[in-house]
Amino acid sequence: MQEKKNDLLEDAKEEFAGMAKGGMQHPATKPVLKGAAVGAAAGFLLPGLSVAIGAVAGAGFMFYDRIRK
Template identity: 45%
Template sequence: MARQHPEEPTLVEMTIEEVKAMGKQGLAHPSTRPVLTGGVVGAVIGAVLPVVSWPAGLLAGAAVALYSRVKR
């Protein structure tokens, strides 16, 4: 496992900063629309699948979209 330098932010720190920025800037932030779209897609998939509820799908879809935005 590679060690990070102390000055490099962790994935959790980057995610928290991204969510804060999205909250402050709203739809003007470049990550807001993809994360909302991911949530909607997840909710639709959750509503269609009998095992997953739409709220769980919404959360999962938004989380995957946010992760993909932060990881870039």
Template identity: 50%
Template sequence: MTAPRRPQDNGSFVSDARHELAGMLQDGLDHPSTRPVLVWGAMGAVAGAMLPFVSIGLGLAAGAGYKFYKRVRPD
């Protein structure tokens, strides 16, 4: 059974992530996942700037990566 929030879910994380990323790249800011991923990336960058031994880039990647993962696998 597929979840209504993920109509293209076929059970493979790599395939689902690829499909989601392709949609984000194709639709830009009109895609429902783009803005949350960018916001979480920005929050991660701010947190990375405040924490010692963590860079802005690492915070950006961690924040965006976490939200992207939660968009692909919300459970």
């Protein structure tokens, strides 16, 4: 019995391409944007963390969470 290989980069590539083609209708777009907003808010509130870094970190976390489910 052959198991499906879990390849993080392939999954990320497929998900990102789907998000690019599907726009706001893709099921991953809204959670990733919400993660970016939460990260940006955290970057605004926490000292030593910029809004841009917070937004990228939040979006990255939600994107990773989405492709691992």
